[in-house]
Amino acid sequence: MTAVVDTAPRSEKSGRGPGRWAAPPRPVWEERPSRAGLGAKGLVLALASLAVLFPLWIVVVTSLSSKRTIDETGGLVVIPKDLTFVAYSELLGGGQVQRAALVSIGVTVVGTLFSMTVSVLCAYGLSRTGSLGHRWILMTLLATMFFGAGLIPTYLLVQALGLTDTYLALILPSAVSVFNILVLRGFFMGISPELIDSARIDGAGDWRILWKIVLPLSRAVLAVITLFYAVGYWSAWFNASIYLTDQDMMPLQNVMIQLVQKQQRPVGLSTQINTGQLSPLAIQMAVMVMALLPVAVLSPFVQKHFRKGMLTGAVKG
Template sequence: MTTIEKSSKKVSGLRWPGSEGPSRAAWEEEPSKAVKAAKSATLIIVVLAVLLPLYTIILTSISSQSTITNAGGLVIIPGEITWDAYRQIFTGGVVTRAIMVSVGITVVGTILSMVVSVLCAYGLSRPGTLAHTPLLFVLLITMFFAAGMIPSYLLVSGLGMIDSYAALILPSCISVFNIIILRGFFMGIDQGILDSARIDGASEWRILGQIVMPMSKAVTAVIALFYGVGYWNAFFNAILYINDSSKNPLQVVLRSYVLQGVSVPGQIAVGQGVAASLALQMAVIVVAMVPILFVYPFVQKHFTKGVMIGAVKG
């Protein structure tokens, strides 16, 4: 083996018999034990920073008044366990109705937002479509310049959507940022595949439904998660446009109970006791968190790939 060949092999990071070069490239060297320990400690701290508040909230929500009083607030060490807080919020009917409203808004809003965003992004990703550049320019303008709260309220009021569920969906139906992400992914699909489908007689609707969408599961799953979390956590539109308290979503009820200290209505059966106020607040927080925690594992396998869309490729 010549000297040039050995040198090239050393640069590539491979060890050859009799050579004294490193077994891997300099930037791929195995970290020292101190670096590994620091990384492990950092990960442990991050995990604890995430799990400890969740643990405290859940434990406080199922703790009795005496346990909360002894702890001086949020409970860290388990004491007397009771489910009175959950019984009370579900017996009263307010939280149950708010959950149904939030679920309906989230499901309908996410489906509507995904349909509009996918159609818009696919149209903008195809060269030569009608008014391609002007429409894209108009969308981009809305990312930097917003009408403001008062014009938005006047528009919703003029359309007759005050105190209706449509006011909780339509004003936030489209996210230009999500459309741009979808458009970038659709533009990255091999044009030859789409041209072959057109030659075979497939329409644009069939190409979108049977070719583009199956190839876009990762990005659509992540965008759907973004829309879903946005609808589930939204409360400002309800504060602005909803006057009937029976139409309030869960986040508005959560805001009333936790931040404003409004008492939770509802009676519990005799002998079960009355839940502590702090336990009720934490129970409502838990109820608001559960759906997102339940949905995320089903989307997580697509999440890593989806969030990397648009990243710089090496």
């Protein structure tokens, strides 16, 4: 008797077609990259990082270099030699730069708190679709994104309010961003309505719901928007250039422009520069490092919130 060997696939023996068990084709971008692809990606990433970090390295090393080293290299320093913190100690020891840094810190802190308070309250009100004047207020805010009064009417308004030569002129004209409000509104609308309704049943009002429920659930987007406002205030220079005439009130960015572009010497350091103790180039690079340092320090701490905060807030409008 001849034995019959069953060579049919397992899928056919079970009475099911092979297509039922076959995995669907994966998109090209989901396939595991080859070694050549991984190497190319690593090379591109390394070159991009080098293009960003190398100029920053030059600025930091030059700011820490002595006047003799800068004179020997003829300008910017690439290889560290005779490092010293004289430029930073002189800048932070008093004078125009230290005062400008304190002004920038104060404007950034106060402005960010004010902007976040206004933006959160406005976004929460607009996220409640049954609130008074919800649709008209939203349409008005959207219109400001496409139509603006212009520089001259804004300057005349600030002047009529008596805000020129005051620190409020550095905060109020750019205190609110409609884009940030819309991002916050989209995030707030994504919070479960059942959660808010249950809080209302328990007797919670809007203020308590906002403080106890909405804000704790929105830490990611709040971190992102806070960083946006803080970087905007810290980097702002245009408002100070048109609304302020007192040099003692100028923020750090405007002082940096005077040092780097206009080649002006900061008040309180002319003696050290004239006597050869400090290099003007080291002073310029040190001011640039001071202007970049807060953003470089704060960004990594909120980097993990960027993807979650921006994408979640942008899914629903």
